Structure formats: C-alpha cells, structure tokens
Amino acid sequence: MRFIEEQGGAEKIYDFTKLAVEPAVQQWLARAFARRIRPPAAVKRIKSATQTYEMIGRFAAVLGASDPPVGDASAVTADHLTAFHDRYHGLRSQLYYVDSLRGILRDDPDLPADVRADLIATRPAGNRDRSVPSRPTEYTDVQWQQITSTLRRDVRLARNRIRAGRSLLSRYRDERIAEDHPDCFLARQLDLFDRTGDVLRTRRGTPSEALSKLGGVRHIAALLCLTPHEMTAFALLITAMTGENFGTVSGWPATSYRPDGRALDTAAIVLLEATKPRRGPDREHIVTALEDLPPSLAGVLDADTGDRRLFRSTLRVYELLLELTELSRRHGRHQGAFGAYTASPSRKGEYWTSRPQSFHVGAWAKTNGFPVTSSATSEGPPSINTRWLRNTAIARTRRPVAHTRTTMNDQYLMRSDQVIGDARTVVASALRREVDKARRRHAVPVFTTEFVSLARADPQAAAQQAALPVRAVSALMSGHHDTLLAGCTDHTNSPHSEVGMPCPASFLECLDCVNARALPHHLPVQIAAADQIAALRPHLDPQMWTAKYAPVLDRLGDILGHYTSAEQDRARTDVTGEQRRLVEQVLDGRWDLR
Structure with missing residues (x-):
C-alpha cells in the first residue's frame, strides 16, 4: 500500500505480505491501515504512517502466534486482545500500544461486534480515552x-x-x-x-x-525577500482567515485563474488549484476561491485610513504575498506562492525555501514568545497549533472548507467548545420561549359560586380542593388579594421578580400569571375591562393593540366563557362607576411602576 505525504509529496510503500499471518488476515489489516491513514484521520506524514504500520505488525505477531491460527477477522476474540495487552506487561509503552490498537480497530466493521465492544470498553489502568480531547482543540x-x-x-x-x-x-x-x-x-x-x-x-x-x-x-x-519567519506568518494568517489546512495553504501556487478576466490587483475573485494528496488521485486536486471585499464594504473600511485593509480580504493577502515573494520565485526556480531566503544553506546547498514546514511554525512561535504545547498554561500565551487554527476558523465561520457539511458538523463543530456553548445558548433560549408560551397560554382557574359556598362552609375542604393554603383561600374570598381583574395567591412569589419581593408587573399581566384566580365577584370588573379594551381597538394602531391588549382580551374571554349569558348580563348591570374608573386608569398605565 502506498502512502503519500500531504506536504512535499514524499511516499512510502507498506508491504502487508510480510506479516506472519494468513492472507485473509493480511488483507483485513491492510484495510484497517487504509482507514486509519485516510481523511479525516490525522495521519499526514510518513513517520506517523510508519508508526501505525508497526503497531499493526505487533498485533499481527500476536495473531500469528495464537493456537489455533487466526484465519480471518471474524476469528479474532477477546483473548487475542488480552494476549496483546499481556505481551507488553511491565513496559512503560504498554498504555501507548493498547491505546493505539484501540484507535486502529475501534471502528473496524470486519471485527466481531462483541470483540469491538470489549476493545472500546476496556483499557489499562491509568489510560485515558483518546477519543475525548484532554484539552481544548481551539482557541478562545x-x-x-x-x-x-x-x-x-x-x-x-x-x-x-x-x-x-x-x-x-x-x-x-x-x-x-x-x-x-x-x-x-x-x-x-x-x-x-x-x-x-x-x-x-x-x-x-x-x-x-x-x-x-x-x-x-x-x-x-x-530588504527584498521574506524571511522564513515572515513566510510562516503569511501561511498561518491565511490558515486563520480561510480555515484551510496549513499544509494545503503552504503549497498554494503563484498562478491563478481570474474568471472576470481582470488584473490581479483589480480582480474580485481568483481561483487557485490546490492539492491534497491524501484524498487520493481522483480527488487530490481542489479549486480554492479567494474573494475580495465588495466595493461598498471596502470603501467603508478604507475610509479611516489610506492603507488598504488587506486583512479583511484573503485575496489581498494572497496578492501581497505574491508581490513580496517574486524575487524568491525568480531565483529559487519554483512556482509556489510562498518563498523566503535563508542565510544558512540547506543540505542541498540551497538558500531559497519554497514553502513553510512544521519546524518553521515552531521557530516562529518561539521567536514571538508562544510556548510549545506541553509547556503552555491557561494564564500565559497560547501554543501555536495549525490544527487548532483550522478548527477555530471553521467554528467561527460555520462554513465547510474543502470538506462536506456533514464532515464539518461531525468532525469539527461537534467537538468545538464555542459551538457547544452557542448551542446551549440557543437551546436555553428556545426553552425559555416555550416556557413563556406556556405561561401565556395558562388558563386562569375560575372558582365557581359552588366553590365559594364550600369555602365559606368548610375552608379546609375548599383549600384542599384548590391546592392552596387555607390562609390564601380566605384572602381570596375576602378580596384582600384582589388585583382588579383577578385575585393573587401570593404576590411575593411572582415569575416577574425574585422570591420574597413584591410583584412589579402591570395588573394587565395578572391574567398570564400562575398565581391568578378568578372569582364571581370579579366578573363585573372583568366585563367592564373587556368592553373598554374592545372599544379601544378602532382608535389605536393595530399592531400596538394586538401586542398590548389582544392577549388580555383573550384571557378575559376565556374567563367569561365559564359564566352563562344571564350571569354576564346581570354582572354588566352591577358595574359601578368606580370600577370603570379603575379599569380606565389601568388601561392607561397609571397604575404601572415607572
């Protein structure tokens, strides 16, 4: 099986026929190796691929030494996993070996389900589950x-x-x-x-x-060329702006296609042909679009300063990169967008470098005071990790970059702390809206004349029926807890204020409250309020009336529906002038807290 590095194109052949196991097992292990090194796995270099191959070889040695021999993947049992674990008993590398094997085989469809479950569920003491990140994988x-x-x-x-x-x-x-x-x-x-x-x-x-x-x-x-540190800064900046892989960005070409036919410095968009060898020969070539800012937005950003705001446009950064690396391409004899001059020649005697490598990232970080990952602290500067840059850029934009939306959701956003926090906020907001909707739809309990008679004869039985304290029922009967349109069971336990504090809500909102109770003696003032609210409709802005008064009229309609027409007619004749005046003041907001 051939493995091709994402950067540089170096390749290596891994021969699975050398493994001392049956041919069917060799083919199975080769398929497991292919799944491990292909996207979206993190194996990008020959060194990492070799480590994976060697780990498979160690497991193959256990399978080859078993009795009876393993004929295919279906014959693998939990005993083989135990033998692999015991093979390295007492070694410091035991945890690493067992955990690495889990990473290779945990999603293998050819492995029996019970063996796969045992592989996932069990691990050496002190080992952690590497499927769960031990630290954040993106930046704040x-x-x-x-x-x-x-x-x-x-x-x-x-x-x-x-x-x-x-x-x-x-x-x-x-x-x-x-x-x-x-x-x-x-x-x-x-x-x-x-x-x-x-x-x-x-x-x-x-x-x-x-x-x-x-x-x-x-x-x-x-004075004429970029230094290796500055070349690396360009690559890291473009990675942060686009969300592309650092290795893909560092291999961008200097040539591009302009669909609008305009010069590079005036083009609105250019297309680059980037390569990702790990995608395979059929999909390794991808087209990347670099866009400039719309003229109207660019004018706003350029208004405060004569300097063009190139850091808002990936195309302008790319254009500047080509400008500053022209001499490097000319003398370095390459066609890449990146380039730098180094005073110390390479092993081949070259003074020109055509693309940033991983060691350039470490050197840039060290020069600018950023620690390596192992020594980074939460209080100090963050470490520089190109994968974290890509993760953060994707989490901030929520747009797929050289992958499908499914891959973005499953491989990037699902593990993003920022996205998880945003999701919790959205869910919490939706739940609050539903709670508010339920409260708005809450029907005010209406105590009938029969209940009033019961409360006067047997307060204890009435309180039990209403699920209220006897004291609250007595206060409701006497009218001491009236709020004009209803009675309140406890004005110090309001959904609009902290517990123990008086309710600050308008009396018009009482009918939306879980503490509200309607009694027969409230019927006259409720009818007066319903009549006045209906009379206001032709004289107010429709949107205002709908927002402020329509919900109150609906709640009053629900309450009035508990009474017969005769009871409503009798109550309408009982409305006093004082009650009409109070309703008018409440509707005008004169009783609301300012």
Whole structure:
C-alpha cells in the first residue's frame, strides 16, 4: 500500500505480505491501515504512517502466534486482545500500544461486534480515552486575537521593509542616488542581489567583509525577500482567515485563474488549484476561491485610513504575498506562492525555501514568545497549533472548507467548545420561549359560586380542593388579594421578580400569571375591562393593540366563557362607576411602576 505525504509529496510503500499471518488476515489489516491513514484521520506524514504500520505488525505477531491460527477477522476474540495487552506487561509503552490498537480497530466493521465492544470498553489502568480531547482543540477569542495580531504585525513589517528596499533599488537604477550618497553602497548590493540572487563574495566564497557594515547578508536579503519567519506568518494568517489546512495553504501556487478576466490587483475573485494528496488521485486536486471585499464594504473600511485593509480580504493577502515573494520565485526556480531566503544553506546547498514546514511554525512561535504545547498554561500565551487554527476558523465561520457539511458538523463543530456553548445558548433560549408560551397560554382557574359556598362552609375542604393554603383561600374570598381583574395567591412569589419581593408587573399581566384566580365577584370588573379594551381597538394602531391588549382580551374571554349569558348580563348591570374608573386608569398605565 502506498502512502503519500500531504506536504512535499514524499511516499512510502507498506508491504502487508510480510506479516506472519494468513492472507485473509493480511488483507483485513491492510484495510484497517487504509482507514486509519485516510481523511479525516490525522495521519499526514510518513513517520506517523510508519508508526501505525508497526503497531499493526505487533498485533499481527500476536495473531500469528495464537493456537489455533487466526484465519480471518471474524476469528479474532477477546483473548487475542488480552494476549496483546499481556505481551507488553511491565513496559512503560504498554498504555501507548493498547491505546493505539484501540484507535486502529475501534471502528473496524470486519471485527466481531462483541470483540469491538470489549476493545472500546476496556483499557489499562491509568489510560485515558483518546477519543475525548484532554484539552481544548481551539482557541478562545482572546487567544485568537493575540495570535492573529502578532501575525498581522509580522506581515505589515515585512511589507513596509521590502517596499522600502525596492523603492531604494528603483531610485538607484533611475540614477537618482549620487555616488557619494550614504545609501549608494547598499543600493548597489541590492541591485546585485536582485539580479543574481547572491551578494558580494570573496575568492573563498564567503561574503565580503564590507557587507558587515550593512548588517550582513541577512539584512540585505531581508530588504527584498521574506524571511522564513515572515513566510510562516503569511501561511498561518491565511490558515486563520480561510480555515484551510496549513499544509494545503503552504503549497498554494503563484498562478491563478481570474474568471472576470481582470488584473490581479483589480480582480474580485481568483481561483487557485490546490492539492491534497491524501484524498487520493481522483480527488487530490481542489479549486480554492479567494474573494475580495465588495466595493461598498471596502470603501467603508478604507475610509479611516489610506492603507488598504488587506486583512479583511484573503485575496489581498494572497496578492501581497505574491508581490513580496517574486524575487524568491525568480531565483529559487519554483512556482509556489510562498518563498523566503535563508542565510544558512540547506543540505542541498540551497538558500531559497519554497514553502513553510512544521519546524518553521515552531521557530516562529518561539521567536514571538508562544510556548510549545506541553509547556503552555491557561494564564500565559497560547501554543501555536495549525490544527487548532483550522478548527477555530471553521467554528467561527460555520462554513465547510474543502470538506462536506456533514464532515464539518461531525468532525469539527461537534467537538468545538464555542459551538457547544452557542448551542446551549440557543437551546436555553428556545426553552425559555416555550416556557413563556406556556405561561401565556395558562388558563386562569375560575372558582365557581359552588366553590365559594364550600369555602365559606368548610375552608379546609375548599383549600384542599384548590391546592392552596387555607390562609390564601380566605384572602381570596375576602378580596384582600384582589388585583382588579383577578385575585393573587401570593404576590411575593411572582415569575416577574425574585422570591420574597413584591410583584412589579402591570395588573394587565395578572391574567398570564400562575398565581391568578378568578372569582364571581370579579366578573363585573372583568366585563367592564373587556368592553373598554374592545372599544379601544378602532382608535389605536393595530399592531400596538394586538401586542398590548389582544392577549388580555383573550384571557378575559376565556374567563367569561365559564359564566352563562344571564350571569354576564346581570354582572354588566352591577358595574359601578368606580370600577370603570379603575379599569380606565389601568388601561392607561397609571397604575404601572415607572
């Protein structure tokens, strides 16, 4: 089986016929290996793939030594797992071996279900379930701002420095710098470096001592090229802006397609052909779209400063990257978007690097004061992890990036602390709305004349029937707890205030409260209120009347429905002028707390 690295394209063949097991078992283990190294698994490098292959080889050795021999995957039992566990008893690596085997076989469809369940359920003492992250896999808003601010700072400094160096070179070539000018010698070295990709050297091949006055080779090259740290900052920034894999971004080409046919600096969108070898030969080539800001929004962002707000547009960052790496491509003889000059040559004697690697990320983090993952603390700066950058970017945008929406939901958002928190907020809000809806739909209990007679004759029985204290029933009967349209069982236990505090709600909201009770002596004032609310409808804004008064009229209608027409007619004749005045004041809001 052939494995291809995502970065660089290095490959290695893994031969499963060398495993000392039956051919059917070899094929089964090869399928398990393929599932482990393909997306969305995290195996991207030959080193990791080799470790997986070696772990499968260790398990194959256990299967090959079993008696009777294992003929296929269906013959694997829990005893084989125990033998694998006992094989490394007493070794510090036992936990790692057993846990790694779980990761390889836990979702294997060929393994018997009972064996797979036993593999998942049991693990050595002290081992943790690696399916559950031991620490956050994304950055908080504060950490995100800290990282991206540092990245933007490095990009700005590189842009300003290189443009200043090219400006000096341009003035020198236009003969606008005199021979006796202090910058003439520096400009001459920049011209040499731009044309040859090298500096003034002695016969022995070492840089001329005269260059030390200018800061050495690194300073001269940095005036026209990105440093490896700045190249890495560009890749990390684009990863944070797009949510693409760092390895995919670092391999972006310098060539692009412009659907609108416009020049790069005026194009609204460009298309790049990126590659992800792990997707297989049929799907490794993907098209990535980089968009600019709409003109109207760009005008707003550019209004405060003359500097174009390139950090709001991935296309503008890509355009700037191509501008600053032109010399690296010319002398490095590559077509990638990234490039940098390093004063120390590689093993092949190359001074030009064409793409950032993982060790560049670690070097950039160390230079800018970010710790490695193992030494990071919750109080200090965060560690730099390219996978966390991608996870955070996807969690912030909630848009699939080079994967399906299902993959985004299952592999990224489901494990995101930010998304989990947002989901809890949404669910809590929905539950509150449902509770509020239930309260709005709460029907006020109506005590009939029979109940009133019972309460006067036997308060204890009436209280038991109403599920209220005797004291509350007595207060309701006497009218001491009346709130104009109903009686209140406990105004210090309101849904609108803390327990023990008086209810601050308007009397119009009493009919929505679980504490409200309607009695026969409330019927006249309830009819007066219903009549006045209905009379207000033609004189008020329809939306206002619907929002403020329609729910109250509906609740009054529910209460009045418990009485006969004769009872309602008799109550209407009993309405007093004082009751009409009180209803008018309540409807005007004169009794509401200000």
